[in-house]
Amino acid sequence: MANSLYDRTIAFAGICQAVALVQQVAKDGECDREAFKTSLHAVLNTSPNSTLDVFGHERDLKLGLECLVKGIDSTPAGSEITRYIISLMALEKKLSARNDAMSQLGDRVQMLERQLDHFELLDEQMLSNLASVYLDVVSPIGPRIQVSGTPTVLQHTTNQHKVRALLLSGIRSAVLWRQVGGKRRHLIFGRKKMIEQAEILLARM
Secondary structure, three states: OOOOHHHHHHHHHHHHHHHHHHHHHHHHOOOOHHHHHHHHHHHHOOOOOOOHHHOOOHHHHHHHHHHHHHHOOOOHHHHHHHHHHHHHHHHHHHHHOOHHHHHHHHHHHHHHHHHOOOOOOOOHHHHHHHHHHHHHHHHHHOOOOOOOOOHHHHOOHHHHHHHHHHHHHHHHHHHHHHHOOOOHHHHHHOHHHHHHHHHHHHHOO
């Protein structure tokens, strides 16, 4: 995979999109359907031709790019997004250090790919299967990600499945971010450049 500002911006927008959707689901039980499909499909796209190919087209990451430009700020919602991103990246780092867990994750995702022959991506059963991969393989490595939202919404099993499936997608994008050379210093010193790149991508949609 290429190791450029463009690729890092695309991968980071993938993380942003997953956490923005987590925030939507946790609050309202609903989220942007097309963005949701893009994020879940990214989990199952294990042999992409490019960084962008993980997600499809630039327009499929519109929510994530908008979140990257405007959503990571000092407002309560922006602070929550930042917390999710930092937590996902910390979890991915621990996961990547565990060859056994990465191998298990690869096997489980391949099983999910085969299940697409029998289920639509957004079917309840498929959401449950995606959620169980996060719950069984990723979550035990810790630290556990605390999701904030509307308590009555988060009590619904379907919404719990959606949130965990999206956290799995966030992990997928965090792995991708590392694969294209993303480092902690890029978030601290290179965020302005990523925002500029995201603005260019949004302007041509």
